Structure formats: structure tokens, C-alpha cells
Amino acid sequence: MVNPVPAFPAERRRIRVSTSGEDVLLRLCLIALGLFLVVGLVLPIYTLLSKGVQDADGNFVGLQNFVRYFNEPRVSVVFFNSLRISILSTIITLTIAGVYAFALTHSRMPGRGFFRAVALMPLLTPSLLPGIALIYLFGTQGFFREALFGHSLYGPIGIVMGEVFFTFPIALMIVLTSLLTIDRRLYEAATTLRAGRVRTFFTVTLPAMRFGLSAAFFAVFTKVFTDFGVPITVGGAFPVLATDLYQKVIGGFDFQMGAVVGILLFIPAAIAFLIGHLLQRGRSAGIDGSAVIYIPEKSRGRDIACFAFCAAVALAILGILLMAVLGSLFKLWPYNLGLSLSSYNFTEHESSGWGAYRNSLKLAGGTALFGTALIFFGAYLLERMPGAGWMRAVLGFLCMVPLAMPGMVLGLSYIFFFNNPSNPLGGIYGTMTILILSTVVHLYTVPHLTALTALKQLDPGLEAVGSSLKVSRFVTFGRVILPVSLPTILRIASYLFMNSMTTISALVFLYSANTKVATISVLLLNDNAMLGPAAAMSVLIVATSAGVVSLQWLLMQGLLRRTGAWRGRET
Amino acid sequence: MTTSKLRARLRMFCAGLMVSGTTVFGAAQAEELTVYGAMAKGHFAELIAAFQAQEPDLKINQLLDSNGPIIARLLAEEANPRADVILGASVPGLVMLEERGMLEPYAPKGLDQIKDRFRDRRSDPPHWVGTDAWASAVCFNTAEGERLGVAEPQSWQDLTKPEYKGMITMPNPNSSATGLLAIVGWIAILGEDEAWEYMDALHENVSQYVHSGSKPCRMSAAGEVVIGISYPAPGVKAINDGVPLTVIIPEEGVGSEVEGVAIVRGARNPDAARRLADFAASLEAHEIHNQYYALVGREGVSNPVPNYPEGEEEALVDIDFYWVAENRDRILAEWQERYGRKDEPK
Structure with a gap:
């Protein structure tokens, strides 16, 4: 795109590379990324956090609000509820996702493509959907309520079930990416050195998974810790921090307390981030540019075990989805189980009718387009740009912050920041643009990690080779990095599309009279216990996302055939 | 080749921006x-x-x-x-x-x-x-009531009977005007101290406090709970849809x-x-x-x-909304202190 123009005449050129025009341009790009993160993340958060140390009239009151919050009775119960639920859900999710990912990449069981597709299906759903489906399955009137042996779904049981369903594909995506990059020759070497299967697993497979697992742990833990979609549907009388925040802000109009709870939500997320970071530091150099994809050997016993495990997981996922579809078709659950399409007549159930669905399409399209370009190029700058170390470190940290950022807090902070009359950007408040901006920022981290993981696998020597051939980094980016990463880019685009279709929390305060989206519809319908129409709108969201992901899958197959040939076969 | 590809990308991106721009600004013509x-x-x-x-x-x-x-x-x-x-x-x-x-x-x-x-x-x-x-009202699912062998409650006091343990939902007054209305109704009927005593007893029977005012009634209509403290409209609609439900105006009166x-x-x-x-x-x-x-x-x-439901107008208890607006924060803080954080259910 850009031809390099040396900034200085040849005779003044120093040995340091950083003086070239190309590097200046790269730094400008980095600054632009920084500006985006400052406007979209840092300033709004600052505005909100400052509310945490102000009273309702804006006077500075120091930590008084925190003291007030901790003086509320049994506050630690809520905090530890959140912590327990998050740790339990994360461990269960990671165990299932780890085994599942291993089965997908290290076995020759039949139906691997099918299992992978099914496993990613929860990405198509708003986090309210598992809650709604679980009510049909295990609620007081649920079809399988006896399966809980008299325990109530509403509370920790429901939350953990819903969260595991909801976060499973996030963990799987990250672990899978790290497993796919193991060099086949490492296994060949292990065999040559007569290492047994178990030893190979612990010396080759597990170390390669470590970065993926730690990244996944961080991602899942914070996702559960900050999610409110599942607890709001099946949490019952079991308070967690996210629903407490929702209650404080939406219910009590208490923005100061909301800011306080928001800050409390940050702390464990930040700790999870640091642990993930430390684990990652011990990681080996990774894969060089000539990595060869691993093809597992035949082993009947392993394949049968893998198949049984994956089939059970896939059945659970499909069961929840099918229950939602069925639920949307019941005439009057639980008293008339005849089927009808009346729940899909949205104009009758919701003031915005089908308009909410159309708005969701706009939001998802805009986020996928704008977000993918920004996030991938941003990750490239952070991972592969020379110099500017401190700036890259700061931006790298900022890119991780959205994952620890409860969507509710982000949405609230946007109101305070963008709806301030003195803000020159105030014009975007109440428009689709602010929804897209908030969604890109809210979803930033996971695709950023995906892009980083993929970029880390590319030989660091690629640019060196490029510059020895006297081509600019931008040319190397366009000719080598981009084509090789196209599968990752597609994955990011469809991730963004699906998540924009399904996200709620950041939008709940930002949607306006003209820009109400489908997930908000689901939330409002569920708030009013209109389970059928809520299920119907969720199903519509899933169907749309499924259409997009099928398209991505088709494109991906074609692409891998053309661009993946150099690295052997991909599953 | 790459350059043209990148340009095409850029063009697509700009086109996207323009489209979103027109949808944002284009509609501002009419009043x-x-x-x-x-x-x-x-x-x-x-x-x-x-x-x-x-x-x-x-x-x-x-x-x-x-x-x-x-x-x-x-x-x-x-x-x-x-x-x-x-x-x-x-x-x-x-x-x-x-x-x-x-x-x-x-x-x-x-x-x-x-x-x-x-x-x-x-x-x-x-x-x-x-x-x-x-006004406030109580929704009662007759089919579930029959299945569990409990009688239809007639008054607010009935709701504190031990037989209804875990069968009642009520809107959280922090988010729902309906929830707050029920509470100020009890305060108007019983006096403030007795109203809190009543709520202490009621709390023993409440399975959960929900976000929206119509939800308790709809949950009762769906059989998720037996009794929902709510207002009449969602119950009336459920009855018309064929749900086995009654809407009760408690004897003591309703706010x-x-x-x-x-x-x-x-x-x-x-x-x-x-x-x-x-x-x-x-x-x-x-x-x-x-x-x-x-x-x-x-x-x-x-x-x-x-x-x-019949008899609503006679049962109405007049609420002084200036008093409510003045005392809202205090009532909600007291409520939160007493019931806002149920201990983890065993």
C-alpha cells in the first residue's frame, strides 16, 4: 500500500533502522491505535471511575462510597459467590475444552469437522439463551427436572451449567489454535528418541498447550466473572457481583455504587491477567516458519474414547439449542405444548418488533468490518514491529483490559463520557456508531489474542528476509503475513459478527430509541417472563449467526486448500 | 497486486463508513x-x-x-x-x-x-x-396450587403461612416500581414498624426477588412459582390466554x-x-x-x-406519592439491608 521513502538522504543514514520513513509511519499507526484505545477505553473508564469517588452531586468524597458498600451486610458473600462460581465454571470448561481440543487434533476419530462445528455453536447464542433453555429443561416445570435430584436450577447449579455452555467455545478456540501449531517433526523426533506416548504428551503436547490453556483460563474466568446474562436468567436468589451491579445501576439509579462494584469486578480479573502473563513468560520460543502440521497415527482405542467424549459434549450442546428452538414453538408453556409460530410474531410482543433484529444486523456487520481490520493490524503492530518497546507494552496491556471489563461498566462509562455536552464526539451518542465502537472495544481482547497467537507462530525472520530483499514491512505484511493469516482473519471477522449479534451487557445502556438490538429485546422479554418470544428472538439470532459462520467455514475450506498447502494438512 | 487488494479493502471499509454515516445523519429531515x-x-x-x-x-x-x-x-x-x-x-x-x-x-x-x-x-x-x-395484586396458579395441595390465599397475612414456603416471588423494589408499591402499600395499611415485621415473615416464604414488576405474575402463570406479588394486567392477560390462574385482591387493601x-x-x-x-x-x-x-x-x-379482578376500587389505599418520593431512598436502603442479599440457598 505504501512505498517506503527514506526520511533522510543516504549520506546521513545511521545504522539504526528506526530513522527510516517506514518506521515513522509504523509509529504513526501505533499512535493511531493508541488514540483509539484512549478514546474508546481509557477516557470513558476514567470518567466512570471518578464517579466512584464522587457523591451524587459530583463532589469529591474519597473512598466513602467503598466504605458504604462494604458496610452493607454480607457483602463478602456476593464477592465470594462470584469467585466460587467463576473458578468452578472455569475449571470445568477448561477440562472439557482441553480434552475436546486434544480429540479434535490428536485423534483420527470420525466426524471431527462436525464436532468442531457443534462445539463452536454456543458462540452463536446470546448468553441469555442457555439460561432460557435450562429453564425449559431443568426449571420448576422442566422436562428433566428430576435429573437435579430435587435441587433447584435457580442458583449456582444453573449458573455453572449456563456458563460452561457459554464459555466452552471461547476456551476451545484458544486451546485449538495452540494445538494446531505443534510441529509434526517434534513428534517424529520424540518417536525417534523412543519416548512413550505418555512421555510425548507431557513433553510435546502439554507444553505447546500451555500458552493456550493459560490464555484460555484468563479469558474464561473473566468472562464468567463479569457475565450477567446467565445469572440474570437462572441466578434466582443467588447474588453475584455482575447482577449486583445491574441491580445497583438499573434498579437503584445508584451510579456511584455501580462504579464501586465495577472497580471490585476489575480486581480478580486483573489478578487472572497477571497469572496468565507470568505463565506465558515461561513459554518456549514457539514455532518457526517451517512448522509442519501434526497428523496423528492410527489408534483404535484412543479414537473410540475421543469419539464417545466428543459425542457426549456435542449432544449436550445440541440439546440446549434444540430446547430453545422447541421452546419458541410451544403455544403456551407448560400448559399447552401444541406447536405454533405465534412467538415469532414480534410486533405483538415487543414495541420495536422486527426493527431490533434489523439493527442487530447493522451492528454486527459494522463491527466485523471495522473491528477485524483494526484488531488484526493492531496485533501485527504490537507483535512484529521493531522498537517503541514501552509504547507497545502499554498498548498490549490496554488491549487486554476489555476482557476484564464488564460490559455494563463499559456501557455506563460511555454514557458519562460521550453524553457530556462538552465532548466534541458527543454527536455519536444515541447512534449506531457508538454501539459499534463500544462493541469493538468490548470484544477486543479475544480476537486480539487469536491474532497474537497466530502471528507468534510466524517466523520472526520473515521481515528480516523482506528487508534483505529491500521490500518494505508493509509489502511483507500485504504479501506474506496477510495471506498466510487469512484463515485467522476470517475467524476473527466471524467471531466479531457472531458476538455482536449476541452481546448485551455493553449495549444495555447505550441503545437508543432508534438503535435497539435483538439481544436487548431478548433481555426485556425475559425480564417480563415472556419465555416463548424470548426464545424465539434468541433462535433468530442463532440462525443468523449460523448463516454467517457457514459462509466463513466454506470460505475457510477454500482458503486452506490454497494457502495452507505449504504447511501440510490442516484438520 | 497486493496494493490493489489493499486498496479494495480500504475502499470497502470507507464505503461501510459512508453507509453507516448516511443511516446516522440521513434521517434527520422530518420533525x-x-x-x-x-x-x-x-x-x-x-x-x-x-x-x-x-x-x-x-x-x-x-x-x-x-x-x-x-x-x-x-x-x-x-x-x-x-x-x-x-x-x-x-x-x-x-x-x-x-x-x-x-x-x-x-x-x-x-x-x-x-x-x-x-x-x-x-x-x-x-x-x-x-x-x-x-394497584398491587397477587397472582395465584390454581393448577400448581392444587398439585402442591395449598389453598388460594385471600389476604396479605395469608402469604406468611408456612405452607407457602418457597412458593412466592416478588419484584425487587430497587428496580421495580411494582415492588416499591407493594411495600408502601403495606406501610400504609399496617404502619411502618408492623410492615417491616410483615416483610420479615414474608421473606421466609419468598423464593426470589425478581427484576421486573410483571415477572412474578408471569412466572406464576408459567408454573415456575405458585404465587406472584405483582399487579393485575399480566394476570388478566394470562387468564385470557387460558392459563389456570386467578388474580387476587387481598382483603386488607392494596396500594x-x-x-x-x-x-x-x-x-x-x-x-x-x-x-x-x-x-x-x-x-x-x-x-x-x-x-x-x-x-x-x-x-x-x-x-x-x-x-x-372485582373489588379493586373499594380495596384501594391512597398512597401519598410525595411521601414516597421523600422516603424512597430510606425504604430501599432498609429493604436492601434486610433482604437484599439472601444467603446462599442450601
């Missing part, structure tokens, strides 16, 4: 009105449709949510209001907005026809005008509350906002209010609502 609604969905839709029929050229942006979120949103937007007019917010919420100086006083046409109880009495012209009143229309100070379209306020106070609109609520703001409009 607009932004309405924030906090009333029942059918009621709101019918009012807006009737108003639109009068004003075919007006572009009406509508946002409907529960009372709590609407008030929270108005407060958050205080510095830079986006709404022109509020329709159907509960009066304690409106009083709170008024006291923060966020409402524009206006006397809609036909104000003299509005009952005294249904208008802002502290100011002339009034900051808000009531459209209708609603009632007015919801109304108000114009936002700093509204961007004050003219259209005034016209909607005129409309909401008109006879035509009151006939619509009357299809959903037995008690409406205008004198002489009182047709019976089909399937509405």
Missing part, C-alpha cells in the same frame, strides 16, 4: 419526537399509534422499558437530555426528576378535566399529569400508584412534546388508558375492564 415509555407494551403501542394517526408527518422514536431503567437512563442523560417526553413513568420517579429540575412544567389542554389526585399539585402549571392508576406524562427540560422537540402531552390528557387517549386500567385521570371515563 421528530423521542418518547421514553415505562408502561405496559400494548397500552404504549396503542397510544403511539393513535397519536401517529393524528400526526402522520411526525417521526416518533420510541423507547420502552421498565420504570427503573427509564429513570436511570434519564438521570444518566441529565447533562444532555435525549428524550423529549416521558410517558407512563410512575409518579415517585417523576417527582424525583422534578426535584432535580429535569422536568418542564406544562399545562396540557383539558387539564381542568383531570382529577386532582392525578396531577402535580405543588406547581402550576404542573410538572406532570397522571394518565392512569394501578395504588399513578403513572403519568411529563416533558423533559431541555427537550430538543418541545413543540411535539407538548402536543403528545395534550394528546395523553385528551378524552381519546383516556379511552385507551381505560382499556387497560380501571382508574384513569380524566373525570367521567370509567368503563369496566373485561376480566379485571
Whole structure:
């Protein structure tokens, strides 16, 4: 795109590379990324956090609000509820996702493509959907309520079930990416050195998974810790921090307390981030540019075990989805189980009718387009740009912050920041643009990690080779990095599309009279216990996302055939 | 080759920006009105449709949510209001907005026809005008009651009987005007100290406090719980849909509350906002209010609502909403202290 123009005449050129025009341009790009993160993340958060140390009239009151919050009775119960639920859900999710990912990449069981597709299906759903489906399955009137042996779904049981369903594909995506990059020759070497299967697993497979697992742990833990979609549907009388925040802000109009709870939500997320970071530091150099994809050997016993495990997981996922579809078709659950399409007549159930669905399409399209370009190029700058170390470190940290950022807090902070009359950007408040901006920022981290993981696998020597051939980094980016990463880019685009279709929390305060989206519809319908129409709108969201992901899958197959040939076969 | 590919990408991206730009700015031609609604969905839709029929050229942006979120949103937007007019917010919420100086006083046409109880009495012209009143009620699922062998409760006191343990839901007063109304009703009936004692006993039977005011009744209609403390409208609808449900007006009486229309100070379209306020106070609109609520703001409009529980009007206990607005924070803090954080269920 850009031809390099040396900034200085040849005779003044120093040995340091950083003086070239190309590097200046790269730094400008980095600054632009920084500006985006400052406007979209840092300033709004600052505005909100400052509310945490102000009273309702804006006077500075120091930590008084925190003291007030901790003086509320049994506050630690809520905090530890959140912590327990998050740790339990994360461990269960990671165990299932780890085994599942291993089965997908290290076995020759039949139906691997099918299992992978099914496993990613929860990405198509708003986090309210598992809650709604679980009510049909295990609620007081649920079809399988006896399966809980008299325990109530509403509370920790429901939350953990819903969260595991909801976060499973996030963990799987990250672990899978790290497993796919193991060099086949490492296994060949292990065999040559007569290492047994178990030893190979612990010396080759597990170390390669470590970065993926730690990244996944961080991602899942914070996702559960900050999610409110599942607890709001099946949490019952079991308070967690996210629903407490929702209650404080939406219910009590208490923005100061909301800011306080928001800050409390940050702390464990930040700790999870640091642990993930430390684990990652011990990681080996990774894969060089000539990595060869691993093809597992035949082993009947392993394949049968893998198949049984994956089939059970896939059945659970499909069961929840099918229950939602069925639920949307019941005439009057639980008293008339005849089927009808009346729940899909949205104009009758919701003031915005089908308009909410159309708005969701706009939001998802805009986020996928704008977000993918920004996030991938941003990750490239952070991972592969020379110099500017401190700036890259700061931006790298900022890119991780959205994952620890409860969507509710982000949405609230946007109101305070963008709806301030003195803000020159105030014009975007109440428009689709602010929804897209908030969604890109809210979803930033996971695709950023995906892009980083993929970029880390590319030989660091690629640019060196490029510059020895006297081509600019931008040319190397366009000719080598981009084509090789196209599968990752597609994955990011469809991730963004699906998540924009399904996200709620950041939008709940930002949607306006003209820009109400489908997930908000689901939330409002569920708030009013209109389970059928809520299920119907969720199903519509899933169907749309499924259409997009099928398209991505088709494109991906074609692409891998053309661009993946150099690295052997991909599953 | 790469350069052209990148250019194509860039062009696509710019085109995307332009498209989103036109959808954002292109529609600003006709006169607009932004309405924030906090009333029942059918009621709101019918009012807006009737108003639109009068004003075919007006572009009406509508946002409907529960009372709590609407008030929270108005407060958050205080510095830079986006709404022109509020329709159907509960009066304690409106009083709170008024006291923060966020409402524009206006006397809609036909104000003299509005009952005294249904208008802002502290100011002339009034900051808000009531459209209708609603009251607490208890929804009881008869099929579930029969299955579990419990009788239909007749009074608020009945709800504290041990046989109903874990069978009752109630709206969280922090988010729901319905929840707050039930509590101030008990305070009006029993006196404040006894009301808290009553709630302590009731708390033993409550399985969960939910977010929205209609949800307890709908949950009871879906058989998720047996009893929902709510208001009549969702129960009446469920009965008409064929659910085995009854709507009970407890013997001791029920608190009632007015919801109304108000114009936002700093509204961007004050003219259209005034016209909607005129409309909401008109006879035509009151006939619509009357299809959903037995008690409406205008004198002489009182047709019976089909399937509405009988005896509501006699059971109404008048609530002083200025007292509620003044004591709201204190009541909610006390409630939160006592019941806000149920211990982990065993």
C-alpha cells in the first residue's frame, strides 16, 4: 500500500533502522491505535471511575462510597459467590475444552469437522439463551427436572451449567489454535528418541498447550466473572457481583455504587491477567516458519474414547439449542405444548418488533468490518514491529483490559463520557456508531489474542528476509503475513459478527430509541417472563449467526486448500 | 497486486463508513419526537399509534422499558437530555426528576378535566399529569396450587403461612416500581414498624426477588412459582390466554400508584412534546388508558375492564406519592439491608 521513502538522504543514514520513513509511519499507526484505545477505553473508564469517588452531586468524597458498600451486610458473600462460581465454571470448561481440543487434533476419530462445528455453536447464542433453555429443561416445570435430584436450577447449579455452555467455545478456540501449531517433526523426533506416548504428551503436547490453556483460563474466568446474562436468567436468589451491579445501576439509579462494584469486578480479573502473563513468560520460543502440521497415527482405542467424549459434549450442546428452538414453538408453556409460530410474531410482543433484529444486523456487520481490520493490524503492530518497546507494552496491556471489563461498566462509562455536552464526539451518542465502537472495544481482547497467537507462530525472520530483499514491512505484511493469516482473519471477522449479534451487557445502556438490538429485546422479554418470544428472538439470532459462520467455514475450506498447502494438512 | 487488494479493502471499509454515516445523519429531515415509555407494551403501542394517526408527518422514536431503567437512563442523560417526553413513568420517579429540575412544567389542554389526585399539585402549571392508576395484586396458579395441595390465599397475612414456603416471588423494589408499591402499600395499611415485621415473615416464604414488576405474575402463570406479588394486567392477560390462574385482591387493601406524562427540560422537540402531552390528557387517549386500567385521570371515563379482578376500587389505599418520593431512598436502603442479599440457598 505504501512505498517506503527514506526520511533522510543516504549520506546521513545511521545504522539504526528506526530513522527510516517506514518506521515513522509504523509509529504513526501505533499512535493511531493508541488514540483509539484512549478514546474508546481509557477516557470513558476514567470518567466512570471518578464517579466512584464522587457523591451524587459530583463532589469529591474519597473512598466513602467503598466504605458504604462494604458496610452493607454480607457483602463478602456476593464477592465470594462470584469467585466460587467463576473458578468452578472455569475449571470445568477448561477440562472439557482441553480434552475436546486434544480429540479434535490428536485423534483420527470420525466426524471431527462436525464436532468442531457443534462445539463452536454456543458462540452463536446470546448468553441469555442457555439460561432460557435450562429453564425449559431443568426449571420448576422442566422436562428433566428430576435429573437435579430435587435441587433447584435457580442458583449456582444453573449458573455453572449456563456458563460452561457459554464459555466452552471461547476456551476451545484458544486451546485449538495452540494445538494446531505443534510441529509434526517434534513428534517424529520424540518417536525417534523412543519416548512413550505418555512421555510425548507431557513433553510435546502439554507444553505447546500451555500458552493456550493459560490464555484460555484468563479469558474464561473473566468472562464468567463479569457475565450477567446467565445469572440474570437462572441466578434466582443467588447474588453475584455482575447482577449486583445491574441491580445497583438499573434498579437503584445508584451510579456511584455501580462504579464501586465495577472497580471490585476489575480486581480478580486483573489478578487472572497477571497469572496468565507470568505463565506465558515461561513459554518456549514457539514455532518457526517451517512448522509442519501434526497428523496423528492410527489408534483404535484412543479414537473410540475421543469419539464417545466428543459425542457426549456435542449432544449436550445440541440439546440446549434444540430446547430453545422447541421452546419458541410451544403455544403456551407448560400448559399447552401444541406447536405454533405465534412467538415469532414480534410486533405483538415487543414495541420495536422486527426493527431490533434489523439493527442487530447493522451492528454486527459494522463491527466485523471495522473491528477485524483494526484488531488484526493492531496485533501485527504490537507483535512484529521493531522498537517503541514501552509504547507497545502499554498498548498490549490496554488491549487486554476489555476482557476484564464488564460490559455494563463499559456501557455506563460511555454514557458519562460521550453524553457530556462538552465532548466534541458527543454527536455519536444515541447512534449506531457508538454501539459499534463500544462493541469493538468490548470484544477486543479475544480476537486480539487469536491474532497474537497466530502471528507468534510466524517466523520472526520473515521481515528480516523482506528487508534483505529491500521490500518494505508493509509489502511483507500485504504479501506474506496477510495471506498466510487469512484463515485467522476470517475467524476473527466471524467471531466479531457472531458476538455482536449476541452481546448485551455493553449495549444495555447505550441503545437508543432508534438503535435497539435483538439481544436487548431478548433481555426485556425475559425480564417480563415472556419465555416463548424470548426464545424465539434468541433462535433468530442463532440462525443468523449460523448463516454467517457457514459462509466463513466454506470460505475457510477454500482458503486452506490454497494457502495452507505449504504447511501440510490442516484438520 | 497486493496494493490493489489493499486498496479494495480500504475502499470497502470507507464505503461501510459512508453507509453507516448516511443511516446516522440521513434521517434527520422530518420533525421528530423521542418518547421514553415505562408502561405496559400494548397500552404504549396503542397510544403511539393513535397519536401517529393524528400526526402522520411526525417521526416518533420510541423507547420502552421498565420504570427503573427509564429513570436511570434519564438521570444518566441529565447533562444532555435525549428524550423529549416521558410517558407512563410512575409518579415517585417523576417527582424525583422534578426535584432535580429535569422536568418542564406544562399545562396540557383539558387539564381542568383531570382529577386532582392525578396531577402535580405543588406547581402550576404542573410538572406532570397522571394518565392512569394501578394497584398491587397477587397472582395465584390454581393448577400448581392444587398439585402442591395449598389453598388460594385471600389476604396479605395469608402469604406468611408456612405452607407457602418457597412458593412466592416478588419484584425487587430497587428496580421495580411494582415492588416499591407493594411495600408502601403495606406501610400504609399496617404502619411502618408492623410492615417491616410483615416483610420479615414474608421473606421466609419468598423464593426470589425478581427484576421486573410483571415477572412474578408471569412466572406464576408459567408454573415456575405458585404465587406472584405483582399487579393485575399480566394476570388478566394470562387468564385470557387460558392459563389456570386467578388474580387476587387481598382483603386488607392494596396500594395504588399513578403513572403519568411529563416533558423533559431541555427537550430538543418541545413543540411535539407538548402536543403528545395534550394528546395523553385528551378524552381519546383516556379511552385507551381505560382499556387497560380501571382508574384513569380524566373525570367521567370509567368503563369496566373485561376480566379485571372485582373489588379493586373499594380495596384501594391512597398512597401519598410525595411521601414516597421523600422516603424512597430510606425504604430501599432498609429493604436492601434486610433482604437484599439472601444467603446462599442450601
